[in-house]
Amino acid sequence: MGIVYVYRRAHFSASHRLFDQALSDEQNAEIFGACSNPNGHGHNYYIEVCVAGMPAAKTGFVIDLKKVKKILEEKFLDKVDHKNLNVDVDFMKGINPTTENIAVAAWKQIASHISEGKLYSVRIYETENNFVEYRGD
Ligand code: NI
Numbered sequence: 001m002g003i004v005y006v007y008r009r010a011h012f013s014a015s016h017r018l019f020d021q022a023l024s025d026e027q028n029a030e031i032f033g034a035c036s037n038p039n040g041h042g043h044n045y046y047i048e049v050c051v052a053g054m055p056a057a058k059t060g061f062v063i064d065l066k067k068v069k070k071i072l073e074e075k076f077l078d079k080v081d082h083k084n085l086n087v088d089v090d091f092m093k094g095i096n097p098t099t100e101n102i103a104v105a106a107w108k109q110i111a112s113h114i115s116e117g118k119l120y121s122v123r124i125y126e127t128e129n130n131f132v133e134y135r136g137d
Contacts, residue, residue, distance in 0.1 A: 005120060006061075007050050008068040012081040015042045016097040040084060046125040047076065047106060053117025063116040075109040099126040103134035111136060 017040045018032035028036040035041070049072060053062040083089055085097035091109060095101050103124045111119045125131040 001054065003052050004055055004062050005050050005052050006063060006065060006068070006117070007048055008065055008072055009046060009048045010069075010072055010077055012045050012047065012077050013042060014045060014080050014083050014085050015040045016085040017041075018096055018098060020096070040086070043126050045102075046123075046131075047072070048121075048123040048125075049106075049110060050120040050122075051114055051117040052120035056116070061116075063114065067115070071110055071113045075113060076106050079109075099124050099130065099132040100134070103132045107134050107136050 016035070017037060018035040019028040020031070023031070025036070025038055049068060051063050051068060055062055079091070080089055080102075085092050085102070091105050092102075095105065103122050106124065107119065107122045110122070119136060121133050121135045123131055123133045
């Protein structure tokens with residue numbers, strides 16, 4: 001039997017500004033476009049976490065998705081939903097909140113709490129068509 005991949009998807013809304021402190025507003029606008037608006041802007045994000053493993057003989061679960069839901073809420077969603085990612089979120093301090101960096105930060109928040117199976121990937125959707133997947137370390 002091969003590996004089974006189970007997914008949990010969730011939504012959050014957050015604001016951000018992408019910028020490099022060493023650059024002017026004009027230079028930042030050139031690199032980051034609308035996402036570098038000096039006063040920020042919002043996105044309706046989605047996160048998808050995937051846990052890989054073998055279904056346990058007793059339960060048939062790789063991991064109970066209720067557990068994944070709770071970890072995702074407590075370790076990530078409660079900290080980012082309706083927040084400004086540049087200033088409100090302790091684990092994003094000093095990190096430019098690109099979709100890539102949010103995915104890496106979400107992985108770090110969640111990975112060690114997955115008690116069955118193994119965290120396989122974290123996807124962050126910034127828009128319907130732009131998304132990033134991180135597969136950890
Ligand atoms: Ni943006």
